[in-house]
Amino acid sequence: MKSSTRNPNPNPDTPRFGPSKLMVAFRFLRALTLVHRTAPNSSNAARSRRIQRAAFASMAYSAGPRRAWSRALLWRLHFHRARRLCAGRSRAAGVPRRPSTTRSPADELRRLVPGGTGMDYCSLLEETADYIRCLSEQVKLMQSVVDSGGPRGR
Amino acid sequence: MSYPHAFTPRGLALRRFKPKVLSTSYIALPPSLPHHFEAGRKMSSRRSRISEEEISELVSKLQSLLPEARRRGSGRASAAKLLKETCNYIRKLNREVDDLSNRLSALMATMDSDSAEADIIRSLLRS
Numbered sequence: 001m002k003s004s005t006r007n008p009n010p011n012p013d014t015p016r017f018g019p020s021k022l023m024v025a026f027r028f029l030r031a032l033t034l035v036h037r038t039a040p041n042s043s044n045a046a047r048s049r050r051i052q053r054a055a056f057a058s059m060a061y062s063a064g065p066r067r068a069w070s071r072a073l074l075w076r077l078h079f080h081r082a083r084r085l086c087a088g089r090s091r092a093a094g095v096p097r098r099p100s101t102t103r104s105p106a107d108e109l110r111r112l113v114p115g116g117t118g119m120d121y122c123s124l125l126e127e128t129a130d131y132i133r134c135l136s137e138q139v140k141l142m143q144s145v146v147d148s149g150g151p152r153g154r
Numbered sequence: 155m156s157y158p159h160a161f162t163p164r165g166l167a168l169r170r171f172k173p174k175v176l177s178t179s180y181i182a183l184p185p186s187l188p189h190h191f192e193a194g195r196k197m198s199s200r201r202s203r204i205s206e207e208e209i210s211e212l213v214s215k216l217q218s219l220l221p222e223a224r225r226r227g228s229g230r231a232s233a234a235k236l237l238k239e240t241c242n243y244i245r246k247l248n249r250e251v252d253d254l255s256n257r258l259s260a261l262m263a264t265m266d267s268d269s270a271e272a273d274i275i276r277s278l279l280r281s
Binding site: 109113128132142 | 250251254256257258259
């Protein structure tokens with residue numbers, strides 16, 4: 001893997017840069033089995049949304065509360081879950097959008113990285129680096145699950 | 155790496171209280187007020203205290219994370235381009251997560267529970 005060649009520490013258990021891969025994998029596995037068990041007959045779209053949420057949740061939980069992006073991500077997940085639980089309140093499209101005339105690349109980055117709007121430039125760069133690292137590892141993890149889950153009887 | 159401004163009481167208070175308020179703005183609302191606040195903070199003397207070296211170091215670290223085959227000599231100078239490429243990379247990763255979760259849900263539909271868990275465990279132990 002790319003990260004293992006760049007990281008001089010080959011042991012995946014020691015969290016040198018961010019969360020350990022084993023912890024993320026464990027959480028993701030648990031979430032996947034939960035998704036599979038609870039709603040085996042739901043539609044593909046709903047299940048894929050749940051899987052995506054599970055991926056982000058496992059990423060954020062493993063990163064812990066010491067990172068601003070994981071805090072913001074966890075808050076956003078809880079907020080959306082609370083909003084879904086007290087359903088019936090349909091949040092229509094009457095939400096005011098930001099004016100897109102003054103758009104700088106830093107603002108774009110702030111919108112993409114969770115919790116990025118409340119940071120100064122240096123913290124934003126640092127959080128972006130950590131976020132990209134964790135996100136790419138999550139993608140690699142999901143890719144490996146899909147790859148080995150495809151052909152049956154392995 | 156130490157950012158002195160982040161560990162002052164004011165910095166800590168800001169960091170503690172800001173993400174809760176501004177995550178909603180990340181979702182929908184216009185963050186007009188925090189941006190003015192932030193712009194004022196940037197233009198104050200705190201920005202000069204954070205030296206350009208730290209920023210360029212962070213920028214180079216970010217650049218090393220991006221999957222770029224070509225390594226431009228003066229690539230660090232164009233910070234705007236680097237930020238744009240970072241945004242594109244994050245968007246691409248989000249798209250990949252979406253696509254992979256679609257594939258995973260399709261896989262889960264065809265599998266029964268026992269072999270699904272065994273396959274997942276096997277793949278995770280292998281990675």
